[in-house]
Amino acid sequence: MKAHGEDIETAQLLSVNVGKLQVIPWAKKASKTGIFKRPRRGPVWVGSLGLDGDHIGSTKYHGGPDQALYIYSAKDYAWWERELESALSYGTLGENLTVSTMGEEHPARLGDVWEIGNVTLQISGPRIPCSTLAARMDDPKFVKRFALANRGGAYARVLREGVLEAGMTIEIQPSPENHPTVDELFAVWHQKKKDPVFLRRVLASPLASMHRKDVEKWLARLS
Numbered sequence: 587m588k589a590h591g592e593d594i595e596t597a598q599l600l601s602v603n604v605g606k607l608q609v610i611p612w613a614k615k616a617s618k619t620g621i622f623k624r625p626r627r628g629p630v631w632v633g634s635l636g637l638d639g640d641h642i643g644s645t646k647y648h649g650g651p652d653q654a655l656y657i658y659s660a661k662d663y664a665w666w667e668r669e670l671e672s673a674l675s676y677g678t679l680g681e682n683l684t685v686s687t688m689g690e691e692h693p694a695r696l697g698d699v700w701e702i703g704n705v706t707l708q709i710s711g712p713r714i715p716c717s718t719l720a721a722r723m724d725d726p727k728f729v730k731r732f733a734l735a736n737r738g739g740a741y742a743r744v745l746r747e748g749v750l751e752a753g754m755t756i757e758i759q760p761s762p763e764n765h766p767t768v769d770e771l772f773a774v775w776h777q778k779k780k781d782p783v784f785l786r787r788v789l790a791s792p793l794a795s796m797h798r799k800d801v802e803k804w805l806a807r808l809s
Contacts, residue, residue: 593692593759593760594757594758594759595689595690595691595692595757595758595760596755596756596757596758597685597686597687597688597689597755597756597758598685598686598753598754598755598756599683599684599685599702599750599751599752599753599754599755599756600660600676600684600685600686600752600753601625601676601677601683601684601752602625602626602630602637602682602683602750602751602752603623603624603625603626603676603677603681603682603683603684604623604624604626604630604637604638604639604640604641604682605619605620605621605622605623605624605640605641605677605680606620606622606641607619607620607641607643608620608622610622610718610721610722612721612724613721614721615717615721617643617644618643619643619644619718619722620640620641620642620643620680621643621680621718621719621722622677622680622722623640623677623678623680623681623682624677625675625676625677625752626639627752628751629749629750629751630749630750630751631747631748631749632654632655632705632744632747632748632749632750633654633744633747634651634654634743634744634747635649635650635651635654635744636649636654636655636682636744637655637682637750640682643718644718647714647716647796650794650795650796651743651744652710652711652741652743652794652795652796653710653711653741653742653743653794653796654741654742654743654744655682655683655707655741655742655744656680656681656682656683656713656739656740656741656742657681657682657683657684657685657688657709657739657740657741657742658679658681658683658684658685658739659684659685659686659687659688659739660676660684660685660686660687661686661687662737662739663676663678663679663684665735665737666679666735666737669731669735678722678723679719679739680719680722681739683750685756688739688740688768689758689760692758692760693767693768693769694709694740694767694768694769695709695760695761695763695765695766695767695768695791696709696710696711696761696765696766696767696768696771696788696791696792696793697709697761697762697765697791697792698758698759698760698761699745699758699759699761700742700756700757700758700759701756701757701759702750702754702755702756702757703748703749703750703751703754704746704748704749705744705746705747705748705749705750706744706745706746707742707743707744707745708742708743708745708792709740709741709742709761709768710740710741710742710743710792710793710794710797711740711741711768711771711793711794711796711797712738712739712740712741712768712769712771712772712775712797713738713739713740713741713772714738714772714775714797715728715729715732715733715738716729717729719732733772733775733776736769736772736773738768738769738772739768740768741794743794761791761792764787764790764791765787765790765791765792766784766787766788766791770784771788771793771797774788780804780805780808782805782808782809785801785804785805785808786805788801789801789802789805
């Protein structure tokens with residue numbers, strides 16, 4: 587898995603976050619959500635469906651083997667703090683893992699492999715914002731703001747289960763450059779016009795099955 591050692595870059599796992607099911611007090615809809623994530627101290631087991639102790643409100647759009655973990659970077663948190671003029675604690679945006687960076691030399695791509703101790707993850711797609719995120723941020727326009735910022739973070743599947751803990755080093759092995767970056771796909775998700783050539787590139791990469799269905803529909807319409 588580390589055949590191209592010279593391509594591997596490192597990052598730090600800053601926080602491991604889990605959430606219990608609860609209702610957003612100020613939301614118009616009284617449905618339960620697991621978006622309120624809190625940092626967990628000490629080692630946390632991660633299995634094929636995510637972190638031990640974490641909960642998901644809507645399994646129709648979130649979770650599953652291809653979207654076991656949601657990852658967000660501290661650099662993007664810093665950007666949002668400037669944008670919102672407010673301090674944000676890790677987990678605010680609903681991520682399971684807060685990391686120092688998603689990749690400096692190589693932007694995060696579909697298929698990137700992350701080694702964290704004895705755990706192996708693979709980037710599988712972007713996080714597409716929904717009304718739950720807007721309710722969490724108490725801003726009905728936040729979904730649009732999140733989309734325009736193009737700082738969506740990424741989902742990952744668990745290739746090898748194990749234990750995660752804040753402070754661990756992440757070794758990132760980038761996938762081939764013909765695989766789209768997470769930011770590229772996130773941007774296309776919010777564009778009306780889709781490029782069929784790009785969509786075929788997306789389908790040729792290890793994309794999460796939930797996202798794959800949408801991309802296949804887009805391509806079918808264009809055909």
